[in-house]
Amino acid sequence: MPTFSASAFVVLGLLEQSGSTTPYALDRAIQQSIGHFWAFPRSQIYAEAARLVRHGLVTEDREGAGRRRRTLSLTQAGRDTLAQWLTGPAEHTTDVRDEGLLRLYFQQDGSSGAAQVHRLAVDQLAAHRRQLAEYEKVLASACTPEPADPVTAGDGLRFETPQAASLAFGLRFEELAVAFWTEVAEHGASAVDPRPQE
Amino acid sequence: MPTFSASAFVVLGLLEQSGSTTPYALDRAIQQSIGHFWAFPRSQIYAEAARLVRHGLVTEDREGAGRRRRTLSLTQAGRDTLAQWLTGPAEHTTDVRDEGLLRLYFQQDGSSGAAQVHRLAVDQLAAHRRQLAEYEKVLASACTPEPADPVTAGDGLRFETPQAASLAFGLRFEELAVAFWTEVAEHGASAVDPRPQE
């Protein structure tokens, strides 16, 4: 059997969570959750689904007319493959592609580029603020109020599921980005301290 | 003229910084710096360089024998295109692909999956610690000691160039990851608080 990519498991995992769905519904689910830590554009869903069908991990069912919608479902083989991946050894891959940081890297140092850097920072800041707001909305529904138990209680909200924990990471990432670009905007790139919290 | 991707600017930018170089040297530079926020595998350098040569932004010069090494240099058109990109409007794209978070997302909630989650967290933690150590090494050379001027002085080390500032972001990201997976390892996914610092 071939070896499947992480993108394949995005599809398998979501299918397990939701039962049968359409590619479009998968796309929506991805945008709001997994897409934040596994970029996965809509058009790839079709390709990935086709591959999974070819290998017998998913079945598809198409409407005969109209928009010829597909409905995807897991097969037993699909469920097994997913379970195996979830319990198997994890590779460590964190790939980031952030055009803002790339531009920052290539800016001239010294005061000549200061205005450019500032403009870049302001732009990036706005974008990350927007993203942060997104997360807050999404997480609001995944959050539960503080448990009464004083042993486990900290301050703030807590999550109950691994899903919500992953999203919490995304939220923290955006907070980091906002803090970073704020510093750059206010003090210029030369004032960025690698560890502000120490 | 066609529109160039961010990967193209990675090559152009590095060529400007270093004068003429070989694809291999570019690769090494990327691994240690830009690769952290713009994933760019070695084999793509050849493809990208070829494209840039085709469009006249780069010239290449090949050894006649032996390993037929290339030497790449910027043309004036290349320098111009780079300058234009650096001053032009920035898109906001932050794509992340992190297999660890993906797995976490799909873990079962409840106590049944706790051991899996723990193992995952320990693995990811180790990997991110390694990455963090990397950054510390790379940044040590980009760091300057605190300036004496009390107006701009904070606590800790400061950076002088946009390059170092970008890397500082990477370092903070790894610190975030380490903190996150530590929490998951210690308390399970259900104990992750979205905003520990509040």
Add this chain to the structure above:
DNA sequence: GGGTACATGTAATCAGTTACATGATTTA
């Protein structure tokens, strides 16, 4: 001088992106 690690490139395959086309549903 043979082994190991580093350096360099190519071609085939696979994944991802863009651009487009069309069907359904809501709303003015």
Add this chain to the structure above:
DNA sequence: TAAATCATGTAACTGATTACATGTACCC
């Protein structure tokens, strides 16, 4: 009912990954 928007799919193209092949230097 026309316009706008949401839903759905395909095909052509470009970018990325893998696997391989070979050259060069170092070191024992």
